[in-house]
Amino acid sequence: MRRKIAFVAALMLIAFTGLQFIRPKIKNPPVTADIQAPSNVEAILRRACYDCHSNETNLRWYDKIQPVYWQVAAHVNEGREGLNFSDWKNMAPAEQKAKLWESINQVIAGAMPVQNYVMVHPSAKLSKDDLVILKAYVSGMTPVNKPGDxxxxxxxxxxxxxxxxxxxxxxxxxxxxxxxxxxxxxxxxxxxxxxxxxxxxxxxxxxxxxxxxxxxxxxxxxxxxxxxxxxxxxxxxxxxxxxxxxxxxxxxxxxxxxxxxxxxxxxxxxxxxxxxxxxxxxxxxxxxxxxxxxxxxxxxxxxxxxxxxxxx
Ligand code: HEC
Ligand code: HEC
The missing domain is CATH 3.50.70.20 (Cytochrome P460)
Known part of the structure; x- marks a missing residue:
């Protein structure tokens, strides 16, 4: 019985080790059109969003262990597709504003940053103050209401x-x-x-x-x-x-x-x-x-x- 357990454990170790070599690619292409926002806004986005929504993905060692790495890679690729702060300036101003508005809504709804990511990266969590900063930035981009317009x-x-x-x-x-x-x-x-x-x-x-x-x-x-x-x-x-x-x-x-x-x-x-x-x-x-x-x-x-x- 002990031998059997040892054998299965050895097989699992080999499988686990083998898995480490099957890796999807995450590349960091050059950043050519990064968002330019006040430093407190940029700091929040970098801390909470950049791992999945920029070309500056910074994986920690524990992100790189399989099978976790698969999920991380999928998140990064899908995340960049919908929103990439490194390509920001290639969007029209109205589109930029709409993306930020969408972002704030996703944060309020608790959908972003992705929850199991926050569990492993607690510093990515947004505070109430962070949200106030983001909202003030978006509403300040252009005044939308003026009295007696x-x-x-x-x-x-x-x-x-x-x-x-x-x-x-x-x-x-x-x-x-x-x-x-x-x-x-x-x-x-x-x-x-x-x-x-x-x-x-x-x-x-x-x-x-x-x-x-x-x-x-x-x-x-x-x-x-x-x-x-x-x-x-x-x-x-x-x-x-x-x-x-x-x-x-x-x-x-x-x-x-x-x-x-x-x-x-x-x-x-x-x-x-x-x-x-x-x-x-x-x-x-x-x-x-x-x-x-x-x-x-x-x-x-x-x-x-x-x-x-x-x-x-
Ligand atoms: C761990 C990776 C990860 C992090 C961190 C993350 N996101 Fe996402 N985000 C995704 C993925 C994956 C998608 C696409 C799938 C989905 O919507 O569930 C997405 C989609 C979005 C979308 C929709 C994009 C579209 O298609 O229009 C917005 C907006 C967004 N995220 C904003 C944010 C903001 C703002 C932050 C930081 C506060 C953030 N995300 C942090 C992974 C992430
Ligand atoms: C930029 C992000 C975004 C896009 C794109 C978007 N929606 Fe929504 N939608 C929202 C948000 C946020 C709400 C919540 C109510 C609000 O804030 O006005 C919402 C609410 C709704 C609702 C009310 C039900 C609900 O989910 O609360 C309907 C109906 C709706 N959207 C239809 C559409 C249709 C149809 C389209 C595409 C033609 C669309 N939406 C595209 C963000 C979006």
């Missing part, structure tokens, strides 16, 4: 006029490239959340259909039942001279429809976005939904949904 007020007045003259009554309902139709009925659904996007000056309301609302009441949201639909509507933020912020011109509406069979290729959700009062379907091909999926993916423990019922 005439351009925004005019846009709103123009829409109102069009609406009063009924210039955009919808005949045939517009259809997104993946076949999902605009659903006017969302106006009768229940508002379940509102958000204020601080980087681009929009106010949003999220509506849920009956199935969504009932699922929330029953705390049956892991996963959300088939038939759940969310609608998210965005308007300009308009600030009056007293500093009150209200909704201005309508910008767009987005939907997520749960059907784990029909929409299996996009995480079980059908995505659609219609822009402006003309309700123009977003995207050039049906692949537009990849963009939605990528940004929602870190919410996978919440069935890819950001909006959460209030917890006790």
């Amino acid at each position: 005439t351009a925004k007020i005019n846009a709103q007045m123009q829409q109102l006029e069009q609406w009063q003259n009924a210039k955009f009554t919808i005949g045939k309902l517009p259809i997104a490239l993946n076949g999902i139709s605009y659903m006017p009925d969302y106006k009768n659904w229940q508002a379940i959340s509102t958000t204020n996007r601080f980087d681009n000056g929009t106010l949003r309301v999220i509506f849920g259909n009956n199935i969504a609302v009932n699922a929330m009441k029953a705390n049956n949201i892991h996963p959300w039942p088939n038939g759940t639909i969310f609608a998210k509507v965005a308007w300009d933020q308009v600030e009056d001279n007293e500093g009150n912020i209200k909704t201005g011109a309508f910008k767009q509406i987005e939907y997520m429809i749960k059907d784990d069979q029909k929409y299996a290729s996009t995480m079980g959700w059908g995505f659609a976005r219609f822009k402006t009062t003309k309700l123009i379907p977003y995207g050039k091909t049906a692949l537009f939904a990849t963009e939605c999926v990528n940004c929602h993916r870190p919410q996978k423990d919440e069935d890819f949904v950001f909006t959460q019922p209030i917890k006790n």
